[in-house]
Amino acid sequence: MVAALDLGLIFGLMALGVYLTFRILDFADLTIDGSFTTGAATAAVLLVGGTSPMAATAWGAAVGLLAGLATGLLNTWGKIHPLLAGILTQIALYSINLRIMGRANVPLLRADTVFTPLREAGLLGTFASAGILAGVLALFVIALVWFLSTDVGLALRATGDNEGMARAQGINTDLMKCIGLSLSNGLVALSGALFAQYQGSADIGMGIGLIVAGLASVIIGTAIINNGRVWITAIAVVAGSIIYRLIIQAALSIPWFNPNDMKLLSALIVVVALLLPRWDVFNQIRARTREKQFVVEPWDTPDPEELDSGDARPPSRGVARKAGRRNNA
Template sequence: MIAALELGLIYGLMALGVYLTFRILDFPDLTVDGSFTTGAAVAAMLVVGGTNPLLATLAAIAAGLAAGAVTGVLHTKGKINPLLAGILTQIALYSINLRIMGAANLSLLREDTLLTPLRDGGLMGTAVAVVIFAVVALVFKLLLDWFLHTDLGLALQATGDNEEMIRSFGVNTDRTKVLGLALSNALVALCGALIAQYQGFADIGMGIGLIVAGLASVIIGQAIFGTRTIVIATLAVVLGSVVYRVVIQLALTIGLDPNDMKLISAVLVVIALVLPQWGLFKGLGARLGLRRTHVGAKAKVDA
């Protein structure tokens, strides 16, 4: 269960990136599956080549920025549908990632990474590691909170809420879209780099279907913890990632086939989408029932 908490907190960075595009920018970005692997590939290749792990991780972030910017340019300048723009970048990244790694899989087991001190100290799989990963997730959550409350961040939110209105105020929405997509995929690539160092390898298929996990984290977290403010919404996203990984771990513990994890992820997303609607219907039914009772009582009084 500790491992699920660790993974949930690391994947929380990816979930924040998905939140930035799907919730803030209202852009269905499918670049995620590719940029996640790009971050892992760049970090792994540089670490194997002897680069400082911190610099390798920063390079992975830069690669994610570039990937997101490409999707943004395809959409804004090429006038390509958002879904198609993300798919095109994702497909292109598959070949690029193979070029970066030079193989389908790259091992980091004998290399020094950002997590080597934790492993050497016997802290992996302990509460200390969970706290460290929680601090990392919290730092990036707070940075995102701060950014979204700046003038540029508010313009980004306005672009997602009402693009035509904010454009009438002189905001270049093409620029805000490219920026939002770049920042989102930078967070996703950072997550990929950390996961590669956590697992001890980078694999060409490690990002396949990741967008479902990201959506599950965002939807589950916000369904449980709410979205009243940006600060609460981003915290809910990170906690949703943890809940998602814990549920996956429990599913494996009770004996479900690991090959069914994608199916379980899809089912979780469906449940998270449907349950709030049922809650709304129940609340509406309760209000209608109360209204009927009130009307009936009034009729009796009038009689």
């Protein structure tokens, strides 16, 4: 389960990228399946060539920025529909990734990675590595929340909320789309670079269907923690990524579960995550929890005879809390 926690934190960067496009920018970007592999392929080839792990990881993220920019230009300059623009970039990246790697798989067994010190110390897959990854992810969450509170970030959010109104206010919405898509795919490619180093190889098919996992993380997190604040939603998205990976890990531990059904399981998780808010499940659970806090049990009300005799016990916490609210009102 700790390994699933590590993966959830690594894929948390990918979930933040999906959140940036689907929720903030309101752009259905399918480039993610390709840019994830691009970041992994770039980092793997550089690591095998002797580049330092940090530099290789940074270059992987930078190539993801270019992939997102390509989708943004296809949509803004080429006037191509967002879905089609993402699909075109994704298809092109498949061939580009093969060109980068030179073959379908690049092993990293003999190369130094960012996880080599942890692996040599026997800490990889433990709570120590999970704590380090959580600290790194927290820095990216803080940076993303800060960016969204700047003038550019607010213009990006305004573009996603109402593009026509944002354009009427003098915001260059085309530029905002390009910035948002670049940052999103940069985070996704960074996640891919880290994942390749974590598992010890980069594969051409490692990003196929990844958009489902990203959507599942965003939907699960925002369904459980329903709050309009950006920083709380960003944390919720990361929590959704961890929950998704834990569900996958739990399914793999079932003896009769076939790993070939993983894509089907991912699709079912997304379906359930989409239906739960419609059924208002989480809100009902929250409402019942609040009701239980203020339930007045029969023994909470003192007997009138006991009040006259002075032997009545003090009211319970629920009654006292309710009385305090009435007095404050």
